[in-house]
Amino acid sequence: MGPAYRLFYREPVHLVRGEGVRLYDADGREYLDCYNNVASVGHCHPHVVEALSRQAGTLNTHTRYLHESIVRYAERLGGTLPGDLSVCMFVCTGTEANDLAFRIARTVTGNDGAIVTDHAYHGNSLAVTELSTAEYPESEQPDYLETIEAPNGYRGTFRYSEPEYGRKYADLAEDAVRQLAGRGKQPALFMSCNIFSSNGILTPPPEYLQGVYRAVRAAGGLAVADEVQSGLCRLGDKLWGFEDSGVIPDIVTLGKPIGDGHPLAAVVTTAAIAKEFARKFDYFNTFGGNPVSAAVGLAVLEVIEQENILQNVHDVGEYLRQGLEKLAQQHALIGDVRGKGLFYGVELVTDRETGEPARNQADSIREYLREHGVLLSTTGPLGNVLKIRPPMVFSKNNADELLGKLDRALRSTGR
Ligand SMILES: Cc1ncc(COP(=O)(O)O)c(C=O)c1O
Structure with a gap:
C-alpha cells in the first residue's frame, strides 16, 4: 500500500467486527464508536x-x-x-x-x-x-x-x-x-x-x-x-x-x-x-x-x-450536548462546545482568554480514550477540536459512557 495512507492512533487499531455502535479489535477488546458516520444506522445493521x-x-x-x-x-x-x-x-x-x-x-x-x-x-x-x-x-x-x-x-x-x-x-x-x-x-x-x-x-x-x-x-x-x-x-x-x-x-x-x-x-x-x-x-x-x-x-x-432515527438523533444529541456543556463548566481546557444533533466539536484551549489552542492535550485525550475503549478523533485547522460523530443509533447510555470517560480523560491532562 502506498505511503500516503495514514493510520489513526499512535497504536493503530485492528478492527475485526462491528455491531451497532460497538467495534471489536483482533484481541477481542470492545470500543464505543463515537467517530464513524459512515456506519450511519450502526455497524452491520441486520436489515x-x-x-x-x-x-x-x-x-x-x-x-x-x-x-x-x-x-x-x-x-x-x-x-x-x-x-x-x-x-x-x-x-x-x-x-x-x-x-x-x-x-x-x-x-x-x-x-x-x-x-x-x-x-x-x-x-x-x-x-x-x-x-x-x-x-x-x-x-x-x-x-x-x-x-x-x-x-x-x-x-x-x-x-x-x-x-x-x-x-x-x-x-x-x-x-x-x-x-x-x-x-x-x-x-x-x-x-x-x-x-x-x-x-x-x-x-x-x-x-x-x-x-x-x-x-x-x-x-x-x-x-x-x-x-x-x-x-x-x-x-x-x-x-x-x-x-x-x-x-x-x-x-x-x-x-x-x-x-x-x-x-x-x-x-x-x-x-x-x-x-x-x-x-x-x-x-x-x-x-x-x-x-x-x-x-x-x-x-x-x-x-x-x-427506527425513528431522526428523533433519536434529536433526543440523544440534546442529552449529549448538555453533558458536554456541563463538562465545559468543570474543565477550563474546554474553550467551546459546538455542533448539533449527533455531531459535536469540543475545542480545547490552554487559556480561555487568549484561546491558545491545546493541540497536544487534544491528541492525549484522543489516545487516552482509545486506551479506555472509546473511539473519536481530532479536527480543525489547529488540530485542537475533539470530533464526536457516532453512528446515529447512539443511546443515552452510550452518551453517559462517553461523557464519563471524557471527564476522566480531561482530568488526566492535569488541567
Ligand atoms: C464534506 C465532505 N465531502 C466530501 C467528502 C469525500 O467523500 P469520499 O471520501 O466518499 O470521496 C468528504 C470525506 O470525508 C467530506 O467530509
Whole structure:
C-alpha cells in the first residue's frame, strides 16, 4: 500500500467486527464508536446486510439495464429533498458526487469559477482536491477559485458576540465574487459542507447560507450543498443539514451515510439543471447505482423511518450536548462546545482568554480514550477540536459512557 495512507492512533487499531455502535479489535477488546458516520444506522445493521446479501445473490449489473430498485431508490431519495430537487445521479463516493456537481455547475452556468470556504474538504479527485482548501497551501490555489473565511464565531474575524455575525461572514461571498470578476471570472458554484466539519465543526445562523447563496446566485453561480457529513438526520432537526438554514440549494451531494458502509453516493438536482447537463453530456458510472447499491440505499432509508432515527438523533444529541456543556463548566481546557444533533466539536484551549489552542492535550485525550475503549478523533485547522460523530443509533447510555470517560480523560491532562 502506498505511503500516503495514514493510520489513526499512535497504536493503530485492528478492527475485526462491528455491531451497532460497538467495534471489536483482533484481541477481542470492545470500543464505543463515537467517530464513524459512515456506519450511519450502526455497524452491520441486520436489515441493510440482509438487503445487500439478498441482492448480491440475485443480480448485480449497472444502470444501462432496467432495474426496479434503482428507480424506486431514486424516487424515494428524491422524495426526501425539498423544492424541485428530485433528479438523482448515482456515483460511488462523495468525491465523485462533488466532481460531478462541479461539472454540472460549469456546464449549466457557462462559468468556470468556484467559491469555497477556507480549510474545506470535499474529496480527493484532481478537481475536487482543488476545492479542498484544507489539503494544500493557499499559494497553490488555481485562479478560478476564491476562498472565503469559514463562519467561525469562536475564533474567526467575527465572533458570536457580534451582532449579525452570520451575515458578516456571508458578506464575504460578495467580496469573493468581486475578486473573481477582477480576474475576468464568474462563479459556477459555491460549495460548502453544512456542518463545516474540517473547520472544526461550525453551525452558523441561517443568515449565513441565505446570504452566501444570494450573492453567488446573483453572480450567475449555483448553490451546492455538500451533505456528505451533515446529511441524513445527522443534525437532528431535519433530514438534510442545509434545511436548518431555510435554503434550497440547486445541487445536493450525498455520500458516506446513505450507504451505511457500502460505497454509495449521489448528486440530486432539479429536472431543469439535469436536463441542461444531459443536452451536452452522456453520463455513465460503472458501479454507481448498481442494483446492490440501490438495495442498500433503500434499506438505509427504511431503517431511518422504522427506527425513528431522526428523533433519536434529536433526543440523544440534546442529552449529549448538555453533558458536554456541563463538562465545559468543570474543565477550563474546554474553550467551546459546538455542533448539533449527533455531531459535536469540543475545542480545547490552554487559556480561555487568549484561546491558545491545546493541540497536544487534544491528541492525549484522543489516545487516552482509545486506551479506555472509546473511539473519536481530532479536527480543525489547529488540530485542537475533539470530533464526536457516532453512528446515529447512539443511546443515552452510550452518551453517559462517553461523557464519563471524557471527564476522566480531561482530568488526566492535569488541567
Ligand atoms: C464534506 C465532505 N465531502 C466530501 C467528502 C469525500 O467523500 P469520499 O471520501 O466518499 O470521496 C468528504 C470525506 O470525508 C467530506 O467530509
